[in-house]
Structures are given as structure tokens and as C-alpha cells.
Amino acid sequence: MVEEEAEGMVMMRRSGPYERVARMASGNAVVVFSVSGCCMCHVVKRLLLGLGVGPTVYELDQLGKGGREIQAVLSHLLSAASPSPSTSVSAAAVPAVFVGGQLLGGVDKVMSCHINGSLVPLLKQAGALWL
Numbered sequence: 001m002v003e004e005e006a007e008g009m010v011m012m013r014r015s016g017p018y019e020r021v022a023r024m025a026s027g028n029a030v031v032v033f034s035v036s037g038c039c040m041c042h043v044v045k046r047l048l049l050g051l052g053v054g055p056t057v058y059e060l061d062q063l064g065k066g067g068r069e070i071q072a073v074l075s076h077l078l079s080a081a082s083p084s085p086s087t088s089v090s091a092a093a094v095p096a097v098f099v100g101g102q103l104l105g106g107v108d109k110v111m112s113c114h115i116n117g118s119l120v121p122l123l124k125q126a127g128a129l130w131l
Ligand SMILES: *[C@@H]1O[C@H](CO)[C@@H](O)[C@H](O)[C@H]1NC(C)=O
Pocket: 109, 112, 113, 116, 117, 118
């Protein structure tokens, strides 16, 4: 685990798009990478807003070439975090939710954390919620 994290850090420092994603992701307690018109992105945003979180949302389809590079990075990060390697090739890049600058995951992860009660404590810990 420690080694994996160290590798991730090296990767982020070396490569432009990774660095950019890391910078964007740590700009707020909660950051959502989205694509406008993406249904699951809408679901995640509604859930966070409903909990009282004001996430920073990046609509990647509105960022041109940079947005596509970011989607490639997110797709890679999410497939690396996904428990089933068979889906890694076609891993959806969005929504990708970062809490406290760390990748939480996609819609499945956010929903399962919400359902088992671990999402709100995580958001509080990151300073996204006070109550
Ligand atoms: C809740 O579910 C998430 C995602 O499956 C998991 O990572 C986390 O450890 C679980 N937490 C608790 C308190 O069960």
C-alpha cells in the first residue's frame, strides 16, 4: 500500500495531465469531475448537494483537449481503484469524486459509502460538512 502510494506520487509529478488532475482535485474539500448530460454525474452531484456539500464541479466536455486528457487520467485512476480488473479497459472516467484531494471513486463507490454510512463522516473529516 505504501509502495503503491509512492508510485502514484512519482507518476503525478512526472506527467502533466496527472499533475493537473491532482491540482484540480485538491482545490476544494470535494471535487467532482463530470460531463454535462451524464446521468450518473447528475446523480452524484444531487446526492452531494442534498447532503449539504458544495462541491467544485468540472464539466470536462467543456474544457476541450485538456478535458479529454483529464478523462483519460481519471479512467486510468478509476480502473486502478476498481475491484474487477476485467472492466478496466472500458472504465468510465466520470463521475469521479475526490474528497480531501484523494480519489474516492465513481458513482458505485459513492453510493455504497452513502448506504453504509461512511460517506458523511468522510465528508466531515475533509471539512466539507460541519453539522
Ligand atoms: C462502506 O463501503 C465502502 C465501499 O464499499 C467501503 O470502502 C467502506 O470500508 C465501508 N465502510 C463501512 C464502515 O462499512
